Amino acid sequence: MTETKSFSIGLGDAVFAGIEAGEGLAVVFLHADVADKRMWLGQLGPVAAAGYRAIAYDRRGFGDTSAPDEDFAHLDDLEDLLDALGVHAAILVGCSRGGALAIDFALSNPERTVGLVLVSTAVSGWPEPELPEEVLPMIDALEDAEDRGDREAVNRIEAHAWLDGPLSPSGRVSGPVRELFLAMNGKALAHPFVEADEPEPAADDLEDVAAPVLLVAGSLDFPHVLERHADLAESFGNAFAVVLEGTAHLPSLERPDLFDPLLLEFLSAVAGGPEGADGEPGV
Secondary structure (H helix, E strand, C coil), X not given: CCCEEEXXXXXXXXXXXXXXXXXXXXXXXXXXXXXXXXXXXXXXXXXXXXCCEEXXXXXXXXXXXXXXXXXXXXXXXXXXXXXXXXXXXXXXXXXCHHHHHHHHHHHHCHHHEEEEEEECCCCCCCCCCCCCHHHHHHHHHHHHHHHHCCHHHHHHHHHHHHHHCCCCCCCCCCHHHHHHHHHHHHHHHXXXXXXXXXXXXCCCCHHHCCCCEEEEEECCCXXXXXXXXXXXXXXXXXXXXXXXXXXXXXXXXXXXXXXXHHHHHHHHHHHCCCCCCCCCCCC
16 A cells, blocks of 8 residues: 655644655645645545655645735745745646636646646636526525634535535535535635735646646536636647536546556656656656
């Protein structure tokens, strides 16, 4: 069994919590806004066992990372954290807002980006969606719970929206996966609110991403996420897109048995084996 170890890295007055396993080319996992680094626990072991260095961390406002109320940008944090970890180049795996961060990194650091795996991804600067009428009652209930400061209700509604899927029955996903979602999102909701500096819009520059891209979405996700998924397959210069049936916004968490083989196949194809794309171990 591959050993997973925790790390804590201070950057200025912020302290970032993370976990890593294995050695080799770095594969950096970036969590969704309704989760934290624990959403990738199912992937760290298999990726490390395949010969890579798997890394996941909590962004500011999530999980076990602590930070003062100060101006910051998630992209700066990611760049500084990789420097501190001695990671010169990596494959980035991002879900939702974590995917948007991965795209921002690829545009700002093309020489450090070996490949991207974008799961139910957001995109900086993408137009705001029009939601279907069927999900508006859920949105109204969420806004009401937020106005009342009822974090438990917010957590339950967001579990329905993002874990079950907005048009699926509440509780479709149960057991340990639901418990983990509620624990991760509940911790994020309890964090003091932090507002990052807005990144440069990436939506109009996607053709400038030179690295190969694997796009993954779940068939039960919000319609606008699936529409964006289809659009992005045409926007990147080198992309392969997959929709996993019967999953929602977090397919890697919900069905690792479907997601992990796709991820490992992509890593092997992009990196040319665990030694890394340039044949150097652990770039």
